Amino acid sequence: MLDARLRPLIDPPLNRMGRMLAATGIGANAMTLAGFAVGLTAAAAIASGAFLAGFLLIALNRLADGLDGAIARATRKTDLGGYLDITLDFFFYGAIPLAFAINDPAGNALAAAALLTSFYANGSAFLAFAIMAERKGLSTGAQGSKSLYYLGGLAEGTETIALFLLMALLPGWFAVLAWSFAVVCFVSAAARVLIGVKALRT
Template sequence: MLDARLRPLIDPPLNRMGRVLADAGIGPNTVTLTGFAIGLCAAIAIAAGYSLIGLVLIALNRIADGLDGAVARATRKTDLGGYLDITLDFFFYGAIPLAFALQNPAANALAAAALLASFYANGSAFLAFAIMAEKNRLSTTEQGSKSLYYIGGLAEGTETIALFLLMALLPGWFPALAWGFAAICFVSAGARVLIGIKALQEP
């Protein structure tokens, strides 16, 4: 919901940093893979009980996630880059709730399962529509220049990042935060399905 509104604010500094990295010979896929490794380290830190370290690593992961696209825009966007970006993002989004479940199974496992189920529903609606949008030659730049069609929703990247950071800052609140965000994600998934149906209906 907030991604499109934040784009005008975050894209200019990211693009400047992306050009610096591109001029240094660092490719977008390198940034993507490095960011993913940092994200996995965040999950490991959280699972081990070091939530504040996890918070810092989550923030670094998300910075890298913005930078890989900026480097691609400064050099050349590729299908491989877009594929790695979205795939590893989903891996990361799944790793953080799992980490909290491992950190405290008795308190967190059920809430983590609900959150992961909502991510699955939201991601399925998002990716399935992206496939159909490509088939029907639909396009949008509302979320910036992307490798695939980004259908908007209540729960997008900005909200998920804020959630993960808050969970890492207040790990004892994980169950309440997870249940609340899972409800938002299920509503977002339903809305995306309805938007997809409307967009793809035969005239």
């Protein structure tokens, strides 16, 4: 819901940094892979109870996720880059709730399972529509320049990262936050399905 509103604010500084990094020879795919490694390290930190380290590493992962696209815009966007970006993002989104479940199975596992299921539903609606949109030649620039059709919803990247950061700051509230956001994600998934059905009927 907030992604489109934030793009005009975050894209200009990211693009400047992307051009600087591209000039040094750093590639977009290398940044994607480095960011993913940082994200997995964040999950490992959370699983071991190092929540502040997890908070900082999540923030660094998201910075890298913004910079890989900025580097690609400064050089050349590729299908491989877009594929790696979205795929590793979803791996990361799954790793953080799992890390909280590993840290406290008795208190967090059920809430983490509900959150992951809601991510699965939301991601399925999102990615399946992107495939159909590509076949129909549909496009949108609402979320900035993307490698695939980005169907907006209540729960997008900004909200998810804000959730993860809040969880890392308040780990004792993980279950409450996870259940609450799972409800938001299920509503978002249902809305995306309805939007997708309407778009594909016309």
